[in-house]
Amino acid sequence: MTCARLAAVRSPPPMSPRIAFGGFLHETNTFAPSKAGLDAFVQGGGWPSLARGEAVYEAVHNVNVGASGFVETARGLGWEMVPTLWCAASPSAHVKAEAFETLLSALVEAITAALPLDGVYLDLHGAMVAEGFPDGEGETLRRVRAAIGPDVPLVASLDLHGNVTQLMVDSADALVAYRTYPHVDMALTGSRATTYLARLIGTARRDAKAFRQIPYLIPIAWQATAMEPCATIYAELAALECESVPTLSFLPGFPAADFADCGPTVVAYGATQGDADRAADTVAARVLASEAAFNGKVFAPDDGVLAAMALAQGATKPIVISDTQDNPGAGGDSDTMGMARALVRNGAQRAAIGLIVDPEVARQAHEAGVGATIRAALGAKSGIPGDVPLEAEFVVEQLSDGRFVAPGPFFGGSRMNLGACAALRIGGVRLVVASRKAQMADQAMYRQVGIEPTEQAITQNRYSCEGRTPRKASLANMNGRRYSDPPSSSGIQSRSAATSASSEPMNRSSGSSGIAMRCADSRKRRAFSCGRNSAVPPSLRR
The missing domain is CATH 3.40.50 (Rossmann fold)
Structure with missing residues (x-):
């Protein structure tokens, strides 16, 4: 013993x-x-x-x-x-x-x-x-x-x-x-x-x-x-x-x-x-x-913008156009201008776009200063076939060094550095112009240049489903079977995907009163199209 x-x-x-x-x-x-x-x-x-x-x-x-x-x-x-x-x-x-x-x-x-x-x-x-x-x-x-x-x-x-x-x-x-x-x-x-x-x-x-x-x-x-x-x-x-x-x-x-x-x-x-x-x-x-x-449906840019403008007239929250085809979170360079042109062309009011990555125009805005009007060729620097810069006069509304914390549920407190940023306005459309790309997955990316996204009639985001981001999953209170709360947004969501155009809304999301739309820009390659991949050579899956 x-x-x-x-x-x-x-x-x-x-x-x-x-x-x-x-x-x-x-x-x-x-x-x-x-x-x-x-x-x-x-x-x-x-x-x-x-x-x-x-x-x-x-x-x-x-x-x-x-x-x-x-x-x-x-x-x-x-x-x-x-x-x-x-x-x-x-x-x-x-x-x-x-x-x-x-x-x-x-x-x-x-x-x-x-x-x-x-x-x-x-x-x-x-x-x-x-x-x-x-x-x-x-x-x-x-x-x-x-x-x-x-x-x-x-x-x-x-x-x-x-x-x-x-x-x-x-x-x-x-x-x-x-x-x-x-x-x-x-x-x-x-x-x-x-x-x-x-x-x-x-x-x-x-x-x-x-x-x-x-x-x-x-x-x-x-x-x-x-x-x-x-x-x-x-x-x-x-x-x-x-x-x-x-x-x-x-x-x-x-x-x-x-x-x-x-x-x-x-x-x-x-x-x-x-x-x-x-x-x-x-x-x-x-x-x-x-x-x-x-295998869902999509909208053409003008159709999506007109639908969003009509919905915005009776909406209490922003209508979200989600531009999947140029989502930097999926590899896009976040500088195509098709959706921006559609918003401007159709006279959208209280609309905001984020992000457009163009360090040259961001630098031009910083040199001109807040309140100045600049003539710039914005975007389309990545060389996507058929896409060209939006050449126009823009009002410089706000400037930022692009450093801030993204507190939302996706980035979860990540410290962002987008380089020199500017809020530019053309008509009723405001554009967040950044020097470095990041997917538009946090409202702070608008706020860092003085744009309050919740006060817009329409936001056009370079992301695939940001308009319905659930609240953050918690390590402390997850029970192992439920990984997100129901979406808190009842805003309308429109997504841009490089597939065939359509004017039909997709099914409603559970927990949300909004419908979802998708917009198509034919200039982008069909990298996101749906189809069987068995017996199809990888080089032909486009």
Whole structure:
């Protein structure tokens, strides 16, 4: 008895699990005009700038990214964390080869230097296409797995728009994806991935995997999770999770990342192979049955503007025209002028547009000063065929250095730096002109140049479903099955997608009294069109 007591007293306390974490995020639109170099990750494009080592903590603190959720949850579990590297860039065309090799090598070297480890968490996107590596995340996970060996648990969180590949599934012990679009649950997903990683620490236990690829493409404008069919798909998916199916993901994918494995996927993990297969097959069957519901209608720019103007006459909230075709959050350069011309041409009043990225005109406005009238050729600098600058006289109403905090549920407190910005006015239309691009996903992006978006009759945003952003998902009060509150906006939403034009509104969103419209600008390539991708060569999927 005495010996046993002494042995117990002298035993060293259990060591805290030692977990390395990092992030490397990019959403690649292979049709876009501009590629991402190292400078794009240093700048961040609305997300935290490139950070290494201990600086990662400050970079992701209280920001809506997966790594933030990891840090909060890992601290609660008492883990020893080893920060490595975290970076993200605004979506664009391919990640340049030099940037990909530089950043991925730095990430892998930092993880290798931290060995031995009890686990690794990675904050990834899932739709990165790099020069030389069309499956950017597959290569990332492959190299990390090679560095840590087969036995160290490796879990990654992914964007809902990720294009999952077999290499990604094989290299990671689990892939855990967002469940909201707009993405208000990025930090929450990092927490969910961390909770799953905790199951694997200190044990050889690994769940069975099931992976299903869906043979059609879903336009991002129809992937909003507050609308059907995604609302039902995600509700049913959450209900399938249980002890024998601890994590299950449906990723609608990012159709503009044009490579062989582009498209929607389902990834399931189960106590047995049968458990994983049944869960994956159930969700995949629901997605396959929903194909027609994802194939929506669109408006031409003038039709959409006229409809918005008519609706605005009796509306108590702004009518939102969501310009998907030039969404910088999907790789656009945010400088096409088709929708701006339509608003001006049709005499829209109390209308605001954000963002138009044109550093030359922003600099011209700053040189002229507030109150000046300038003649400028605005926008259309990215070279989209058929698009030309809007040449006109503009009144300079407000100026800004472009530095502010975006407190809304999407960016979640991210510190923004859009460079020199200006509010310009032409007739009844105000335009936010910025020097750097970021998706128009926070009202602060209007307010930083003195435009109050809630007081406008019409706002035209370079985003896909910003007009119906749910309130932020909370790590503290989520119950595991409900990932967003109902949309709080009852405004009307119009989206611009590069597909055929139509004048019919799409189905109403649950929880909102507004209708949704989509506008088409034929100058943009058809990167977001819906159609089956099986037996279709990647080069022809346009």
